[in-house]
Amino acid sequence: MAALGVLLGYWLSLHRLMFSWEVVLAAAAAFCICGGGMTVNDFFDRNVDAKAKKNRPLPSGRIGERVAFNFASSLFLLGAILSLFVNSEVFFIAVGASLFLLAYSAVLLKYKYLGNWVVAGLTSLTFLFGAAISGEYFLAGMVGALAFLSNLGREISKDIEDRKADRGVKRSLPMVLGVKASAAVAAVAYLLAIAFSVVPFAVGLVAGIEFMLLLLISYGVFALCVIQLMQGDYAESRKTSKFAMAIALAAFLMALV
Template sequence: MNKWLKITRPVNGFMGFFSIYIVGFIAVNIHISKFIVPLTLGAISVFLVTAGGNIINDISDIETDKYNHPDRPLPSGKITKNSARELAIGFFAAAFIISIFISILISLVVIMAEALLVSYEFKTKKIGLPGNLTISLLIGMIFLYGGFITSTIPEMILLFLLAFFSNMSREIMKDIEDIKGDFDRVTFPKKYGIKNAKIVSAVFILITISISFLPYYFHILSIYYLYAVLIDDFLFTITLLYLNKNISKGEKISKIAMISGMFCFLLGGI
């Protein structure tokens, strides 16, 4: 793969790109064609922000990547740090410019996402819970972004909360799983103990399950969502059971539940 393409990690970018269309369908269903232009511009901006964020990640991890991922463009010396920084700034600037053509409000959301990415890479990811909050906000913001584009922000707030709470639980589980290897990070389980971290993770799962029916209750999603989310809640319940038995397996089941949750949203959009 070309070094400039490789540093952007295009697979992540395209996942973000297509997620905007998915959120658009969830929000307006058959009326998505009316929003195809702003959704496409939004999808491109998400791709650019994601690519820029991946480059910043490589810049901040350049020293550890010399040992963990020596074949990556930065630690291998194929791309200089300054060139990578300029490329990231270029992607961020392009995303902002494109978003202006949708609306000023959308461009402000893009700036917020970019600021969160930069703060995470150079500050919050090393101090535990604030880093978990930042990543969970970014995961959930995809629904708010789609909501702003399609003028359905009230409906998207609940989906944002579901994505936020479920991802918070998984982020803490990942920190428990990686506690021995996180030498340069003061994660929540390192600071407050594994037992307390498991309790907090469980609380976030319980919140996710307890509010999962609300998108149907408030007529945001259809009856198909309610049927599907029962299966998703079952997966989250299994995650709870594995919190004490096998945290690694619990984290994997939680990931499956989050992916399944997106399909639940899609079904509910029908």
């Protein structure tokens, strides 16, 4: 998914579909960094997984702790090296993302109400990562903002689902604000995602009947997310938000064809 975000960010920055060796390297770098982030997350979360998810590679002993950490470090390093061959902007984003992923896993993993923002931010960063190849950020940034808000809503919804399992282990937004207030924050994030998706059309960067049709459909699906949240159906709301985001991304991709 990270590599696809880089591709879409690159295409949005160019306003057309195009492949180049730079975007291939950047997509590969994003893939490595994302893999490193997932591995280092498992490394720092191993004690929690030992209680709740004993069959995972680290708690079960199938993979040693040193091996996992060295593998994550190697992926981060490879991602940085690959990005260095693209340009300095892509390299600095790659290094920054790697440091954030490491900090999130080492420090913020217990504080999920902060980690939600980091995860959503790093997800949206893939679009800017692709746009950094050309240096044109506006349209990719708008789609990145849409992805950030959609992912933020989904992360909060997941925390509401996981609140019982997290109790005594992690500190999430539902524990700080309560379930209803957290659901309201997630709903606002989804509504703001709708608002941000309008901006590129409003300023004349994208147009077309197909684009508007798909975007209107995504609005309806995002609205369904909000309704499901308010009804307390958090799991379904989270699934629906993925569908809404996929339709919105398809709309922007259609505008480039």
